[in-house]
Amino acid sequence: xxxxxxxxxxxxxxxxxxxxxxxxxxxxxxxxxxxxxxxxxxxxxxxxxxxxxxxxxxxxxxxxxxxxxxxxxxxxxxxxxxxxxxxxxxxxxxxxxxxxxxxxxxxxxxxxxxxxxxxxxxxxxx
Numbered sequence: 419x420x421x422x423x424x425x426x427x428x429x430x431x432x433x434x435x436x437x438x439x440x441x442x443x444x445x446x447x448x449x450x451x452x453x454x455x456x457x458x459x460x461x462x463x464x465x466x467x468x469x470x471x472x473x474x475x476x477x478x479x480x481x482x483x484x485x486x487x488x489x490x491x492x493x494x495x496x497x498x499x500x501x502x503x504x505x506x507x508x509x510x511x512x513x514x515x516x517x518x519x520x521x522x523x524x525x526x527x528x529x530x531x532x533x534x535x536x537x538x539x540x541x542x543x544x
Contacts, residue, residue, distance in 0.1 A: 419475065424485050428463055428473040439502050441465065460508060464495050471495050476505065482515040500532040514538045
């Protein structure tokens with residue numbers, strides 16, 4: 419999924435989930451079916467006074483994709499959320515995530531460390 423697609427989803431998804439982290443985020447779960455088995459996609463919309471500032475897409479047990487919208491960057495929304503440990507609570511089987519954007523690899527490594535996730539070396543490293 420591209421950053422642009424994730425941004426569209428996070429800006430338009432219905433906020434009918436559960437508030438988490440003192441209402442700084444909304445947890446939304448959707449069911450998807452793959453050819454071999456069922457898996458769950460989880461979206462977390464990060465909020466500031468009910469304004470959407472970014473979010474995360476937890477892709478089953480496979481990977482994690484996150485984005486903060488341009489005008490909200492640098493305000494620690496993502497860092498604070500990842501530090502909370504909520505990802506581990508809802509998806510304890512997610513242990514690794516990949517770095518797709520090599521330009522931001524240092525920042526992404528830092529964020530994955532905050533979430534207590536290891537870095538996948540390649541897509542065979544599940």
